[in-house]
Amino acid sequence: MNVSVLLTGVGGQGILLAAKIIALAAKEAGWSVCSNETHGMAQRGGSVRAQIKFGDAAHSPLIMEGGADVLAALEHIEALRCAHYLKRGGLAVVSAQSLVPVTVSSGAAEYPGDVPERLARVFPRLVYRDYAADAAGLGDARLANTIMVGVLSAEIKQIPYETWRRAVELSVKKDFAERNLAAFDFGRGL
Amino acid sequence: MGAEIEEPASVTLLSGNEAIAHSAYASGVGTAFGYPGTPSTEILEELVKFSPLGVYCEWSPNEKVALEAAAGASVAGARSLVTMKLVGLNVAADPLMTLSYTGVCGGLVIVVADDPGQDSSQTEQDTRHYARLAKVPVLEPGNAEEAYDFTAEAFEISERYRCPVILRTTTCVSHSRGLVRERKSPRAANAVAFERNVEQFVPLPVWGRKLRVKVEERLDAQAADAARSALNRVIGAQDSRLGIISHGVTAYHCAEVIPEAAVLKTGWGFPFPDELFISFARGKDRLIVVEEGDPILEEHVKSLGLACEGKGLVPRCGEITPSVIYGVKRRIFPERELPELPAPPPEAQGLPSRPPMLCPGCPHRGMFYALTHFDVVVCGDIGCYSLGVFPPLNRTDTILCMGAGFTMAHGMQKAGEKRPVVGIVGDSTFFHSGITGLLDVVYNKGISTLIVADNRITAMTGHQEHPGTGITLMGEATKQASIEAVARACGIDRIRVCSPYDQKGFTEALREELAAEEPSLIISRAPCPLHVKRRLGPVRMILQDVCKGCGACLKCGCPAIELTGGKKPKINPVACMGCSLCSGICRFGAIVPVQEDVQRR
Ligand code: SF4
Ligand code: SF4
Numbered sequence: 001m002n003v004s005v006l007l008t009g010v011g012g013q014g015i016l017l018a019a020k021i022i023a024l025a026a027k028e029a030g031w032s033v034c035s036n037e038t039h040g041m042a043q044r045g046g047s048v049r050a051q052i053k054f055g056d057a058a059h060s061p062l063i064m065e066g067g068a069d070v071l072a073a074l075e076h077i078e079a080l081r082c083a084h085y086l087k088r089g090g091l092a093v094v095s096a097q098s099l100v101p102v103t104v105s106s107g108a109a110e111y112p113g114d115v116p117e118r119l120a121r122v123f124p125r126l127v128y129r130d131y132a133a134d135a136a137g138l139g140d141a142r143l144a145n146t147i148m149v150g151v152l153s154a155e156i157k158q159i160p161y162e163t164w165r166r167a168v169e170l171s172v173k174k175d176f177a178e179r180n181l182a183a184f185d186f187g188r189g190l
Numbered sequence: 191m192g193a194e195i196e197e198p199a200s201v202t203l204l205s206g207n208e209a210i211a212h213s214a215y216a217s218g219v220g221t222a223f224g225y226p227g228t229p230s231t232e233i234l235e236e237l238v239k240f241s242p243l244g245v246y247c248e249w250s251p252n253e254k255v256a257l258e259a260a261a262g263a264s265v266a267g268a269r270s271l272v273t274m275k276l277v278g279l280n281v282a283a284d285p286l287m288t289l290s291y292t293g294v295c296g297g298l299v300i301v302v303a304d305d306p307g308q309d310s311s312q313t314e315q316d317t318r319h320y321a322r323l324a325k326v327p328v329l330e331p332g333n334a335e336e337a338y339d340f341t342a343e344a345f346e347i348s349e350r351y352r353c354p355v356i357l358r359t360t361t362c363v364s365h366s367r368g369l370v371r372e373r374k375s376p377r378a379a380n381a382v383a384f385e386r387n388v389e390q391f392v393p394l395p396v397w398g399r400k401l402r403v404k405v406e407e408r409l410d411a412q413a414a415d416a417a418r419s420a421l422n423r424v425i426g427a428q429d430s431r432l433g434i435i436s437h438g439v440t441a442y443h444c445a446e447v448i449p450e451a452a453v454l455k456t457g458w459g460f461p462f463p464d465e466l467f468i469s470f471a472r473g474k475d476r477l478i479v480v481e482e483g484d485p486i487l488e489e490h491v492k493s494l495g496l497a498c499e500g501k502g503l504v505p506r507c508g509e510i511t512p513s514v515i516y517g518v519k520r521r522i523f524p525e526r527e528l529p530e531l532p533a534p535p536p537e538a539q540g541l542p543s544r545p546p547m548l549c550p551g552c553p554h555r556g557m558f559y560a561l562t563h564f565d566v567v568v569c570g571d572i573g574c575y576s577l578g579v580f581p582p583l584n585r586t587d588t589i590l591c592m593g594a595g596f597t598m599a600h601g602m603q604k605a606g607e608k609r610p611v612v613g614i615v616g617d618s619t620f621f622h623s624g625i626t627g628l629l630d631v632v633y634n635k636g637i638s639t640l641i642v643a644d645n646r647i648t649a650m651t652g653h654q655e656h657p658g659t660g661i662t663l664m665g666e667a668t669k670q671a672s673i674e675a676v677a678r679a680c681g682i683d684r685i686r687v688c689s690p691y692d693q694k695g696f697t698e699a700l701r702e703e704l705a706a707e708e709p710s711l712i713i714s715r716a717p718c719p720l721h722v723k724r725r726l727g728p729v730r731m732i733l734q735d736v737c738k739g740c741g742a743c744l745k746c747g748c749p750a751i752e753l754t755g756g757k758k759p760k761i762n763p764v765a766c767m768g769c770s771l772c773s774g775i776c777r778f779g780a781i782v783p784v785q786e787d788v789q790r791r
Contacts, residue, residue, distance in 0.1 A: 010544065013499050017681045021368050027203045034333060037205075039311070044546035045749055054639065059333070060439070060446040061366040065531040072735035080733040084532040101544040104742055105752045105759070106582055107540035140763070 002055030009074035014145030019050035025167035026054035029159040036061035091121035096130040143183040150187020206363040214339035218377035220268030223256035226651035227275030228310040229364040230303035252622040264294040266384040290324045291401040292350040297345035307350035307509030311564040316483035330438040334368035413461035421457030433474035435589035447515040482510040510702040550750040551767025553716035558585040558688030571595035573616035593623030599638040610704045618648035618656040630682040645718040653721045685708035727768035728783035736780035
């Protein structure tokens with residue numbers, strides 16, 4: 001049995017770090033694990049995806065449509081874009097954040113005004129909350145990704161709490177460890 | 191982030207690229223050369239962490255230089271690694287073809303990262319063709335663990351046959367992480383001492399003809415070796431009567447999506463392991479070749495007289511993902527009436543797309559914005575500045591390959607294009623292959639206006655040093671090549687260095703140089719703010735009572751300027767880099783610096 005986690009967001013939001021933490025946690029918990037990241041244009045404001053598979057034997061790092069046990073998004077229209085990758089009955093963790101693409105700010109396209117309603121229709125199991133605001137509340141807006149990992153950790157029961165914390169610690173620079181651990185615990189406690 | 195040098199643990203979680211670097215170190219690599227290119231860049235960025243332990247690493251000016259330097263290191267005895275993306279091998283093809291004849295002493299492994307699906311590349315070329323053309327082995331790892339093991343094996347094969355070996359990864363292999371069993375202690379590096387052997391290292395026809403024959407003999411020996419190699423193995427349902435021949439990560443996708451099949455995973459696919467194909471085909475009711483890229487295995491398997499299917503079932507273009515293979519499975523088993531994969535829900539229809547774009551504060555924006563004032567043709571090039579092609583700037587008309595910004599402009603001007611022609615290359619691209627184009631313009635009396643978009647770094651691939659930055663890959667200070675001095679030496683008299691943030695000055699310079707009846711060079715110089723990690727000035731804001739809602743500032747396409755409702759845009763203070771470009775564009779003086787005390791960071 002494998003567990004598949006799909007993460008999505010916008011370049012610069014820290015999706016790759018979140019993916020690294022989850023993959024490392026799975027490894028430290030003794031699972032076979034593989035993960036994949038989009039790099040290319042990631043830093044230039046494009047959509048970013050990362051996928052992690054772990055379990056008894058994880059071979060192909062890519063998740064098929066309808067194959068993700070959990071979908072987590074740091075930007076809410078990116079969650080809609082990936083909605084069809086979530087398994088029936090899977091959990092969606094979505095940050096209530098709008099990042100407006102240039103196509104919208106230049107007037108060429110429109111940003112939907114009814115994202116919460118759409119999310120509610122598409123995801124029967126939805127956790128929806130503004131993790132960027134939470135992160136700002138913790139003193140650093142960039143911690144939204146770690147908060148989200150904390151939220152996910154409560155759903156991904158195959159990995160014990162202490163292992164998660166170790167993975168967070170190993171994945172960030174020393175000076176940031178304490179802050180990230182606090183953000184992780186905050187997310188897990190939500 | 192990431193491990194510094196540490197005693198390698200037994201099992202680590204590495205990306206394919208990191209695994210190649212770790213394995214190269216563990217295999218006793220002495221020297222490593224490359225040019226940045228997605229998805230290959232991280233290999234040398236990881237390997238350079240081992241430079242304190244004696245591995246020499248460099249960013250070469252281009253891939254041809256990298257391979258030639260590695261050839262020199264290798265014939266002197268050192269194990270050498272070369273890294274590049276797929277199109278880099280086009281540049282390095284010349285030395286590769288001959289190196290196949292002259293051969294190596296220390297193992298020489300050329301990592302070429304292909305990009306099926308064209309995530310970040312202009313073509314989808316299949317590097318296996320080059321292996322056939324050059325008559326050298328190609329190994330194809332399918333995950334990080336194999337990237338590690340195959341790299342070690344590639345060095346062994348290279349030394350066994352004294353020929354270069356291509357290690358072909360794909361974006362999915364390079365950028366996927368997996369568990370890797372690392373060697374505890376590295377193999378000792380080879381002794382370096384060049385021994386003269388002109389019959390080997392000088393392919394004058396008299397010796398070249400003999401080398402040519404040896405290459406064919408080598409191919410036969412390697413094919414037999416490959417047929418026995420553990421790099422080729424059967425995964426999935428071993429005894430199935432449904433056989434799939436595949437390669438790289440595609441084989442793993444196949445095993446996962448079609449678990450009822452026996453999958454011959456070719457890790458050493460060329461020279462073709464014929465005996466293996468023949469024995470695998472025995473007892474199969476149906477044989478399907480699932481290839482990502484061109485039907486190279488398929489055509490060869492058919493040439494052996496084995497009945498098989500391939501590109502009739504598998505798409506020719508794009509990444510062959512598990513979803514694509516699921517589509518293949520539905521075609522293999524129509525009688526099973528497998529359901530279609532879930533499609534995006536109606537709620538996901540019509541979402542605004544999120545194309546990549548120039549960052550807030552990017553110096554290229556000012557350069558392109560100034561160009562919007564002129565009726566010119568712009569031949570662009572490969573780099574962040576490729577993004578100048580998109581609206582609202584729309585200021586690039588052609589892109590071909592590294593260096594072609596200058597040369598295409600020259601050809602177009604010579605052909606008699608009525609409008610002035612502008613050629614743009616980046617600073618890293620200038621040193622990669624822009625200089626010869628510049629020479630062409632001057633020597634042949636062209637009058638194009640050439641621009642070097644000089645942001646002082648190789649930005650697109652994640653900020654690598656180059657000959658103009660004054661720092662080496664190993665972090666040492668070095669001589670800084672001067673673009674203007676090079677241009678002057680080539681014979682350009684009209685050279686100007688302009689700040690792209692100074693719109694007045696830049697536009698004026700353009701006006702004069704476009705009118706000049708001789709070649710001119712404008713160096714658009716300002717460091718990439720993402721690299722220097724510095725605000726350029728105070729964050730700007732739009733005074734809503736002064737703003738007339740004319741939309742002029744939106745024309746520069748800065749992502750920090752947002753129009754979310756109404757007619758009057760706002761500036762996102764977290765995103766703004768304070769470059770002041772927009773302030774200069776607003777005719778009403780509505781865009782002003784935010785007071786120091788309300789700045790966010
Ligand atoms: S990385 Fe630098 S050069 Fe590239 S788009 Fe961003 S600011 Fe411009
Ligand atoms: S000053 Fe204007 S153009 Fe420059 S980054 Fe800020 S909003 Fe963008």
